[in-house]
Amino acid sequence: MIKINNIFQILFFVFTLKFYGQTIITGKILNGEGSILSSVNIIIQDSIKKKIYKYTFSDKKGYYSIITNKGKFNLTFSSLGFESKTVIVEIDGMQKEIKIDVILKEKSFELDEVIIQAELPMSIKKDTVIFKTKYYEKGNEQTIEDLLKTIPGLNINAEGTIKIGNQEIEKLMIDGDDLFEKGYKILSKNMPAYPIEEVEVLKNYSNNRLLKGVEESNKVALNLKLNEKSKRIWFGNIKIGSDFNNRYELLGNLMNFGKKNKFYFLTNLNNIGNDATGDIDNLVRPFRFNEPASIGDNQQVRNLIDLSETSLNFKKSRTNFNNAELLSLNVIFNPTKKLKIKTLGFLNWDEQYFFRNSVNNVTANGTNFSNTEDSKLRNKKTIGFGKIDFTYNISKTKMLESTTKFNSGNTNEQSNLVFNGTSTIENLQSDNTLFDQKITYSNKFKDKKVFLLTGRFINEKTPQNYSINQFFYQDLFPSSTNANNVQQQSENQMQFAGFEAHLLDRKINGDLLELQFGNEFRKDKLNTIFTLFENFTILETPNDFKNNTEHQTNDLYLKTKYRYKIKDFAITGKLGFHQLFNKLEFNAFSENQNPFFVNPSIGLDWKINGNNKIISSYSYNTTNAKILDVYNDFVLTGFRSFSKGIGTFSQLNASTLLFNYQLGNWSDRFFANTFVFYNKNFDFFSSNTLINQNFTQSERIVIKDQELLSVSSKFDYYFKKISSNLKLDVGFSKSNYKNIVNNSELREVTSNNYNYGLELRSGFKGIFNYHIGTKWNTNKIETSTINNSFTDNVSFLDLSFVFNDKYNMQFQSEHYFFGNLDKENNTYYFLDFDVRYTIKKNKLAIALTGKNLFNTQTFRTFSISDIGTSTTEFRLLERFLLLKLEYRF
Numbered sequence: 001m002i003k004i005n006n007i008f009q010i011l012f013f014v015f016t017l018k019f020y021g022q023t024i025i026t027g028k029i030l031n032g033e034g035s036i037l038s039s040v041n042i043i044i045q046d047s048i049k050k051k052i053y054k055y056t057f058s059d060k061k062g063y064y065s066i067i068t069n070k071g072k073f074n075l076t077f078s079s080l081g082f083e084s085k086t087v088i089v090e091i092d093g094m095q096k097e098i099k100i101d102v103i104l105k106e107k108s109f110e111l112d113e114v115i116i117q118a119e120l121p122m123s124i125k126k127d128t129v130i131f132k133t134k135y136y137e138k139g140n141e142q143t144i145e146d147l148l149k150t151i152p153g154l155n156i157n158a159e160g161t162i163k164i165g166n167q168e169i170e171k172l173m174i175d176g177d178d179l180f181e182k183g184y185k186i187l188s189k190n191m192p193a194y195p196i197e198e199v200e201v202l203k204n205y206s207n208n209r210l211l212k213g214v215e216e217s218n219k220v221a222l223n224l225k226l227n228e229k230s231k232r233i234w235f236g237n238i239k240i241g242s243d244f245n246n247r248y249e250l251l252g253n254l255m256n257f258g259k260k261n262k263f264y265f266l267t268n269l270n271n272i273g274n275d276a277t278g279d280i281d282n283l284v285r286p287f288r289f290n291e292p293a294s295i296g297d298n299q300q301v302r303n304l305i306d307l308s309e310t311s312l313n314f315k316k317s318r319t320n321f322n323n324a325e326l327l328s329l330n331v332i333f334n335p336t337k338k339l340k341i342k343t344l345g346f347l348n349w350d351e352q353y354f355f356r357n358s359v360n361n362v363t364a365n366g367t368n369f370s371n372t373e374d375s376k377l378r379n380k381k382t383i384g385f386g387k388i389d390f391t392y393n394i395s396k397t398k399m400l401e402s403t404t405k406f407n408s409g410n411t412n413e414q415s416n417l418v419f420n421g422t423s424t425i426e427n428l429q430s431d432n433t434l435f436d437q438k439i440t441y442s443n444k445f446k447d448k449k450v451f452l453l454t455g456r457f458i459n460e461k462t463p464q465n466y467s468i469n470q471f472f473y474q475d476l477f478p479s480s481t482n483a484n485n486v487q488q489q490s491e492n493q494m495q496f497a498g499f500e501a502h503l504l505d506r507k508i509n510g511d512l513l514e515l516q517f518g519n520e521f522r523k524d525k526l527n528t529i530f531t532l533f534e535n536f537t538i539l540e541t542p543n544d545f546k547n548n549t550e551h552q553t554n555d556l557y558l559k560t561k562y563r564y565k566i567k568d569f570a571i572t573g574k575l576g577f578h579q580l581f582n583k584l585e586f587n588a589f590s591e592n593q594n595p596f597f598v599n600p601s602i603g604l605d606w607k608i609n610g611n612n613k614i615i616s617s618y619s620y621n622t623t624n625a626k627i628l629d630v631y632n633d634f635v636l637t638g639f640r641s642f643s644k645g646i647g648t649f650s651q652l653n654a655s656t657l658l659f660n661y662q663l664g665n666w667s668d669r670f671f672a673n674t675f676v677f678y679n680k681n682f683d684f685f686s687s688n689t690l691i692n693q694n695f696t697q698s699e700r701i702v703i704k705d706q707e708l709l710s711v712s713s714k715f716d717y718y719f720k721k722i723s724s725n726l727k728l729d730v731g732f733s734k735s736n737y738k739n740i741v742n743n744s745e746l747r748e749v750t751s752n753n754y755n756y757g758l759e760l761r762s763g764f765k766g767i768f769n770y771h772i773g774t775k776w777n778t779n780k781i782e783t784s785t786i787n788n789s790f791t792d793n794v795s796f797l798d799l800s801f802v803f804n805d806k807y808n809m810q811f812q813s814e815h816y817f818f819g820n821l822d823k824e825n826n827t828y829y830f831l832d833f834d835v836r837y838t839i840k841k842n843k844l845a846i847a848l849t850g851k852n853l854f855n856t857q858t859f860r861t862f863s864i865s866d867i868g869t870s871t872t873e874f875r876l877l878e879r880f881l882l883l884k885l886e887y888r889f
Contacts, residue, residue: 022067022068022069023067023068023069023070023091023095023096023097023098024065024066024067024096024097024098024721025065025066025067025068025075025089025097025098025099025100026063026064026065026066026097026098026099026100027063027064027099027100027101027102028061028062028063028064028101028102029058029062029063029064029077029101029102029103029104030062030101030102030103030104031082031103031104031105031106032103032104032105032106036060036061036062037058037062037079037082037104038057038058038059038060038061038062039057039058039079040057040058040062040064040077040078040079040082040104041055041057041077041078041079041120042055042056042057042058042064042066042075042076042077043055043075043076043078044066044068044073044074044075044089045073045074045076046071046073046074052135053068053073053765054066054067054068054765055120055121055135056720065720065721066720067720067721067723068089068091069091069766070091070092071090071091072088072089072090072091073088073089073090073091074086074087074088074089075087075088075089075100077102077104079104081106081107082104082105082106082107083104083105083106083107084104085102085104087100087102120132121135121136122135122152122667127202127203127204127205128200128201128202128203129200129201129203129667130198130199130200130201131151131152131198131199131200131201132197132198133147133151133193133196133197133198133199134197136150136151136152136763137150137193138150138769138800138802138808139802139805139808140800140802140808140810140836141193142192142193143188143189143190143191143192143193144172144187144188144189144191144192144193144196144224145160145162145188145189146193147193147196147199148162148188148199148222150763151199152667152718152725152763153165153201153666153667153671154201156188158315158316159185159275159278159279159316160185160188160189160278161185161278162184162188162222164201164220164222164666165665165666165671165673165716166673166675166714167218167220169184169220169221169222170182170205170207170219170220170221171184171207171221171222172184172187172188172221172222172224173221173222173223173224174187174223174224174226174257174262174264175223175224175225175226175231175257175262176223177262177332177342178342179262179264179330179332179342179344180283180330180344181282181283181286182282182283182286182287183277183278183279183280183282183283183284183286184278185277185278185279185282186266186276186277186278186283186328186346187264189275189276189277189278190251190253190266190268190276191253191255191264191266192236192237192253192888194842194888195226195227195230195235195255196224196225196226196227197225197226197227198224198225199222199223199224199225200222200223200224200225201220201221201222201667202220202221202222202223203220204217204218204219205217205219205220205221206219207219207288207291208292208293208399208401208440208442208452209399210397210399210442210443210444210450211292211442211450211504213448213506214444214448214449214450214504214506214512215292215450215504215512216512216563216572226257230255230257231257231258231259232256232257232258232259233256234254234255234256235255235256235888235889236252236253236254236255236265236888236889237251237252237253237886237887237888237889238250238251238252238886238887238889239251239252239884239885239886240884240885240886241272241847241849241882241883241884241885242882242883243880243881243882243883244883245880246271247271247272247880247882248269248270248271248272248882249269249270249271249272249274249882249884250267250268250269250270251267251268251269251270251276252265252266252267252268253265253266254266259334260333260334261331261332261333261334262330262331262332263330263331263332264328264330264331265328265329265330266326266327266328266330267325267326267327267328268324268325268326269324269325269326270322270324271321271322271323271324272317272322272851272877272880272882273316273317273318273319273320273321273322273851273877274317274320274322274324275316275317275320275322275324276324276326277326277348280348280383283346283385284385284405284407284434285297285300292452292502292504293401293438293440293442293452293454293500293502295438295454295456295498295499295500295518295520296436296438296456296458296496296498296520299458299494299496299522300460300494301432301460301461301462301492301493301494301524302462302492302628303430303462303464303492304464304490304492304528304628304635304636304637305428305430305464305466305488305490305636305637305638307377307379307413307415307426307428308352308354308377308379308413312861312874313777313792313794313861314816314859314861314874315814315830317877318830318852318859318876318877319354319355319859319874319875319876319877320352320877321352321353321354321355321877322350322351322352322353323350323351323352324348324349324350325348325349325350326347326348326349327345327346327347327348328344328345328346328347329343329344329345329346330342330343330344330345331343337393338392338393338394339390339391339392339393340389340390340391340392341388341389341390341391342387342388342389342391343386343387343388343389344385344386344387344388345385345386346383346384346385346386347382347383347384347385348381348382348383349381349382349383350379350380350381351378351379351380352377352378352379352380352381353376353377353378353379354375354376354377354379354874355375355376355377355874355875356373356374356375356377356872356873356874356875357372357373357374357375357872357873358372358373358375358870358871358872358873359371359372359870359871359872360372360373360868360869360870361868361869361870362691362693362867362868363785363786363867363868364691364741364742364744364785364786364866364867364868365741365742365743365744365747365785366742367691367742369693371419371420371693372418372419372420372421373417373418373419374417374418375415375416375417375418376415376416376417377413377414377415377416378413378414378415379411379412379413380411380412380413381409381410381411381412382409382410382411383407383408383409384407384408384409385405385406385407385408386405386406386407387403387404387405387406388403388404389401389402389403389404390402390403397443397444397445398441398442398443398444399441399442400439400440400441400442401438401439401440401441401442402437402438402439402440403436403437403438403439404436404437405434405435405436405437406434406435406436407432407433407434408431408432408433408434409430409431409432409433410429410430410431410432411428411429411430411431412427412428412429413426413427413428413429413430414426414427414428415639417639419470419472419639419640420693422470424468424469424470424639425468425469426466426467426468426639427465427466427467427468428464428465428466429464429465429466430462430463430464431461431462431463431464432460432461432462433460433461434458434459434460435457435458435459435460436456436457436458437456437457437458438454438455438456438457439454439455439456440452440453440454441453441454448505448506448507448508449503449504449505449506450503450504451501451502451503451504452500452501452502452503452504453499453500453501453502454499454500454502455498455499456496456497456498456499457495457496457497458494458495458496458497459494459495459496460493460494461491461492461493461494462491462492462493463489463490463491463492464488464489464490464491465487465488465489465490466487466488466489466490466636467485467486467487467488468485468486468487468639469484469485470484470485471483471484471485471486471532472639472640472694472695473486473694473695474694475692475694475695476642476692476695476697477532477540477542479540480532480539480540482534482539483532483533483534483539483540484533484534484535485533485535486530486531486532486533486636487530487531487533488528488529488530488531488635488636489528489529489531490526490527490528490529490635491525491526491527491528492524492525492526492627492628493524493525493526494522494523494524494525494627495522495523496520496521496522496523497520497521498518498519498520498521499518499519500516500517500518501516501517501518502514502515502516503515503516509565510565511562511563511564511565512561512562512563512565513561513562513563514559514560514561514562515558515559515560515561516557516558516559516560516561517557517558517559518556518557519554519555519556519557520553520554520555520557521552521553521554521555522552522553523550523551523552524549524550524551524552524626524627525549525550526547526548526549526550526551526627526628526631527547527548527549528545528546528547528633528635529541529546530542530545530546530634530635530636543633544633544634545633545634545635545636545642546633547586547631547632547633547635548586548587549584549585549586549627549630549631549632550583550584550585550586551582551583551584551585551626551627551630552581552582552583552584553580553581553582553583553624554580554581554582555578555579555580555624556578556579556580556581557576557577557578557579558576558577559574559575559576559577560574560575560576561573561574561575568606568607568608569604569605569606569607570604570605570606571602571603571604572602572603572604572605572617573600573601573602573603574599574600574601574602574603574619575598575599575600576598576599576600577596577598578596578597578598578599578622579594579596580593580594580595580596580597580624581594582594582595582624582649584630584648584649586631586632586633586647587632589632591648591649593649595624595649595651597622597651599619599620599621599622600619600620601617601618601619601620602617602618602619603615603616603617603618603658604616604617610665611663611664611665611668612661612662612663613661613662614659614660614661614662615658615659615660615662616657616658616659616660617656617657617658618655618656618657618658619655619656620653620654620655621653621654621655621656622651622652622653623651623652623654624650624651625646625649625650625651625652625685628645629645629646629650629685629700630645630646630647630648630649630650631644631645631647632644632645632647634697640694640695640696641695641696641698642695642696642697642698643697643698643699643700644697644698644699644700645700646685646699646700646701646702650683650685650702651683652681652682652683652684652685652702653681653682653683654679654680654681654682654683654684655679655680655682656677656678656679656680657676657677657678657679658675658676658677658678659675659676660673660674660675660676661673661674666716669717669718669720670715670716670717670718671715671716671717672713672714672715672716673713673714674711674712674713675710675711675712675713676709676710676711677708677709677710677711678707678708678709678710679707679708680705680706680707681705681706681707681708682704682705683702683703683704684702684703684706684737685700685701685702685703686700686701686702686703686706686737686738686739686740687699687700687701687739687740688701688739688740689739689740689741689742690742690743691741691742691867701740703737703738703739703746705738706735706736706737706738707734707735707736708733708734708735708736709732709733709734709735710731710732710733710734711731711732711733712729712730712731712732713728713729713730713731714727714728714729715727715728715729716728722762723762723763723764723765724760724761724762724763725760725761725762725763726758726759726760727758727759727760727761727773728757728758729755729756729757729758729775730755730756730757731753731754731755731756732752732753732754732755733752733753734750734751734752734753735750735751736748736749736750736751737749739866741866741867747783747784748783748784749781749782749783749866750781750782750783751779751780751781751782751866752778752779752780752781752782753777753778753779753780754776754777754778755775755776755777755778756775756776757773757774757775757776758773758774758775759771759772759773759774760772760773767801767802767803768799768800768801769799769800769802770797770798770799770800771796771797771798771800772796772797772798773795773796774793774794774795774796775793775794775795776791776792776793777791777792777793777794778790778791778792779791779863779864781864781865781866783866786866786867786868788864788869789864790818790819790820790862790864791819792816792817792818792819792861792862793815793816793817794814794815794816794817795814795815796812796813796814796815797811797812797813798810798811798812798813799811805838805841806837806838806841807836807837807838808835808836809833809834809835809836810833810834811831811832811833812830812831812832812833813829813830813831813832814828814829814830814831815827815828815829815830816828816829816830816859818860818861818862819862820862820869821860821862821871825860826860828856828859829854829856830852830853830854830856831852831853831854832849832850832851832852832853833849833850833853834847834848834849834850835847835848835849842888843887843888844885844886844887844888845885845886846883846884846885846886847883847884847885847886848881848882848883848884849881849882849884850879850880850881850882851877851879851880851882852876852877852878852879852880853879854879855878855879856876857875857876857878858873858874858875858876859873859874859875859876860872860873860874861874
């Protein structure tokens with residue numbers, strides 16, 4: 001087996017070859033009077049073909065440096081207001097460094113005559129940063145996600161989340177039109193990269209065009225501009241892959257992006273673990289916090305039971321035994337200049353298998369035992385989603401928007417579970433039906449004044465039917481000695497209706513006044529019945545294990561906000577006045593409550609200079625309890641877990657302090673960001689839990705004082721001499737909370753987390769590129785009787801070789817180390833590769849993909865909690881080789 005240190009040695013060898021024979025050209029640029037010239041454009045061109053190889057700019061002190069290989073080049077210096085100067089440079093490969101100082105002569109010019117010296121790879125126009133993709137692509141980019149990874153300042157994690165600096169993008173558009181909103185991963189993971197000519201980063205972005213320049217926005221979005229040959233025509237690609245045994249992949253894109261109409265059709269079928277959708281909930285329920293016309297975005301119904309595994313600190317595709325089928329139909333019509341219609345139809349079917357074995361050791365308040373669980377989970381789900389958007393531009397200053405959404409989802413989960421040697425079958429059927437209608441009217445009645453009126457209605461249902469063919473609760477129901485299986489039926493239903501009037505008034509001096517007046521009404525119904533059976537005969541439906549709860553909340557509110565600006569310093573004050581009308585009903589009980597509260601906050605932001613920014617805020621908030629906090633009797637939330645709400649109204653009070661310091665900008669050579677978050681919950685929901693080896697009972701209780709402190713820092717630096725970008729990431733979080741376990745006194749729990757890591761990514765224009773990184777994570781939990789901790793490490797090394805326009809290959813390797821596991825099970829290595837050969841340019845290509853080449857069968861992790869430790873083993877997809885054929889048309 002190839003060890004990770006051997007791979008690092010390979011990297012060092014190739015890295016050495018890469019820089020052997022390279023020469024660094026340095027120098028200083030002055031004008032005729034001997035003054036420093038900054039931001040001068042320096043490019044290296046082939047002396048014959050005039051192809052641009054590399055470029056840079058002089059710094060604030062007039063210095064520059066640029067790396068080149070052996071050959072004869074033209075080194076061109078150009079700046080607005082000066083005559084361009086070209087120096088012929090011949091590199092024989094023996095020089096380590098060449099110094100070339102340059103003096104540029106001033107040149108007068110007429111404004112009506114513009115001479116373009118060279119096309120720049122990156123340019124800035126107000127709030128838009130434009131990247132020409134041909135200067136950044138390596139030649140092995142298949143999807144938009146692959147292409148965006150090459151753009152400086154853009155960060156894409158393993159799950160496909162796209163961030164600019166440290167901020168996630170708002171949307172991903174094609175030629176100015178948005179197809180998927182927050183569900184952009186469907187586009188970035190599937191659409192081919194070759195039609196994209198430019199990537200535009202839109203800063204201070206506004207979702208509503210009439211709010212541009214009025215609202216205070218720090219949002220960012222991406223717009224992908226197509227090349228001319230990909231416009232107004234039907235084009236696409238088909239990719240087919242198979243291992244000629246039982247693994248396959250089929251991907252198809254069909255597109256037509258015209259000026260008036262846009263069509264994007266997508267299908268993806270695979271059983272190789274690929275997730276083509278990302279987090280589908282971001283498509284169905286895009287959430288925008290504290291944004292104009294976002295009323296209702298935070299309204300959702302939660303399921304009581306979920307058998308699926310939570311997210312792992314591990315590449316999802318390795319444990320995803322899937323059989324996915326995806327079909328997406330997206331059309332944008334512009335029947336008139338004023339009207340735009342966007343339709344989206346989405347169908348996803350998937351059958352997933354998940355294999356897990358775990359040992360749970362419990363030590364709490366004198367209770368000590370171990371449980372073993374061997375689980376094989378099958379999850380069959382179908383999701384159908386449709387959306388239609390109407391945007392009617394009544395005039396240049398008035399706009400009407402309407403969004404209608406419908407979602408229907410069905411999930412059938414079956415778990416073959418062996419619990420402490422007892423074979424058990426769990427069955428869970430979950431349904432989701434969602435109807436969502438929103439209408440927004442916008443009126444920009446003055447140049448810097450906008451009035452918005454928004455109305456929204458949501459109706460959502462999530463019925464569940466859960467059964468288990470064993471009875472583990474003899475101690476809980478001693479009279480039901482003949483019971484041998486149980487069932488729980490539940491339905492959680494929500495209706496939401498709200499309206500909001502919002503005024504934004506941007507003053508001449510830059511101050512901003514906002515007034516919001518609205519009303520939100522939400523009605524929840526939670527019905528659950530827990531039944532004990534002997535075979536098919538009902539023995540008992542315990543009264544303390546059924547719920548018929550109705551919870552109504554009407555929030556009449558007025559929110560005020562004023563941003564006072566003095567040059568580059570601003571103070572923002574907010575006051576939110578809330579009058580609530582609450583009603584709670586269960587069984588024969590009914591209760592009303594009409595609390596009034598005020599939520600204040602104050603914030604400041606200070607742009608010290610172009611490279612230093614500070615943002616901070618303090619807020620005090622009162623929040624109302626939800627339906628899953630207030631129900632009065634027990635419900636089954638897992639095969640051995642019962643939970644109960646507080647059975648009455650509750651409002652929780654908390655204060656939050658935020659501080660953010662930013663050094664540089666995300667597009668600079670050096671960028672750093674430090675974020676501090678402190679939260680003090682004066683009241684919070686905790687738990688009073690009875691732990692038994694076969695079951696647990698947990699009841700919500702309200703406790704005083706909970707604290708959370710989180711600090712994270714990120715550093716990003718570009719090394720010109722090695723054309724590589726270094727990222728450092730460090731973080732710390734600490735939380736204190738209290739709970740009761742097995743009739744103990746209130747016990748205090750302290751949780752600490754430390755993470756630190758670094759990665760280095762190259763940006764060479766030659767054959768070879770690399771991406772290397774490592775990250776450590778330490779967790780520690782302390783109580784009066786428990787002190788547990790562990791440290792994990794994840795390292796990776798990706799190598800890319802683009803030999804020519806026809807042939808390229810990539811290798812991805814990973815190394816995992818888990819603390820507190822024995823030496824035989826705490827270290828894992830993985831190696832994947834992808835080789836691609838283009839038979840006919842822009843038409844036909846063939847590829848070979850290999851996954852899990854070391855054929856690692858299982859994967860173990862270790863975790864801790866305030867009641868013990870867990871060791872969990874997961875089964876992984878076996879090694880396979882997939883032969884792929886791609887055809888473009």
